[in-house]
Amino acid sequence: MTNIPIKVKYHHGDLRTSLLEVASKMLNESGIEEVSLRKLANRVGVSRSAPYHHFKDKNALLCGIAEEGFKQLYLMNKNSFNSDSKSTKEKFSLFIHQYVKFAKSNPELYELMFGRAIWKPQNSTKALREIAYPCFQYQVEMTKKWQKLKLLNHSEEDNALRASQVLWGTVHGIAKLLIDGIYTDDSHVEEICDCAVDMFLAR
Amino acid sequence: MTNIPIKVKYHHGDLRTSLLEVASKMLNESGIEEVSLRKLANRVGVSRSAPYHHFKDKNALLCGIAEEGFKQLYLMNKNSFNSDSKSTKEKFSLFIHQYVKFAKSNPELYELMFGRAIWKPQNSTKALREIAYPCFQYQVEMTKKWQKLKLLNHSEEDNALRASQVLWGTVHGIAKLLIDGIYTDDSHVEEICDCAVDMFLAR
DNA sequence: CAACAAAAAAGACACTGTCAAGATTGATTA
């Protein structure tokens, strides 16, 4: 009956997830700059220091948001890599395009996920690392496969880890230059990705 | 005689360059987080609002610092590309290695130069753009040359702009992943760069 | 020398993250 967001109970009930949800929404809508603990608390209908019972500090909250992003990214890569209806070459192309598209469609989230803020030596939460590392590792696995199938243009002695670091670097770099506003021509994203695919494929 | 940094004159004399110098030092030493206008003003020996007569706001100051970085980067690329004692292949390899090395040796400056903060639509100063764009353009020129000499692995129809965006994306991405703390094994930087070179060269 | 404009200072405001101390609640145990 009364689902007006006016705070009525002293104990919120599920503040932790509420904080994550609303913070994510704020992030998507107005960017990381507009995400402050005080505004967040206000919007959730709770006092400014209530969040501190669920997150050690602001950084821990940000790590929590990023976790969700890495789950998405991991799932996306896994799904496309395991689709039976596509050739290896198509899958490789899909990886490049999808990765950049993910960043372009969730610029604020992507910025957070790979921003130095949460990856500074003592900042990354254990929970975050346990979600992000498998995501990183999966990209190495994909590269290993592509390498075995002689899809990529490089010499024999190159190991999969290095190659995947280069591939990842490429998509990450393109994504970053796009969403940070240095590549200003958003309209040619597909062309850039196509070019990247072309430059990496063995002929 | 008295070169103690105690403020003695009302008018500083050359506050603008002093601010840039000290701010750059603060940036290198302790990172962007530690650069605040108030601390900066304090260290220069001036009131907290004095800087506003030389920079519209904090963002304008940061743009000023970044300018110097782009001058360096431009010069570095130009010098190595014009060295007569090296083969084209060596120059290409040098470009990749040098670029990443530049970022790794000046992490805070690089982060500022390519951070979204100063490149947000209305944030970049005209002066910054006039220094940065030629720097970007030069990378296209280099790529055009490499393309003409059939150094790179890609098909005929690829244009130099797209190829240079991919190349730049690669070095930028590798650099970012390194200095943001996502690639934690700094010791293999050279190997990653070598691998990148190998993957891009035509065979 | 007087007038003016540039440069610097001081006051003030609305933010921010975070901590300490107290209030309220739901759950557990006696």
Add this chain to the structure above:
DNA sequence: TAATCAATCTTGACAGTGTCTTTTTTGTTG
């Protein structure tokens, strides 16, 4: 059921921050 306790939430407070407005000082110029 009643008392205890820990989790949760609130309020007050502090030291920061960027930036605006008003006032003071200075160098320059007519």
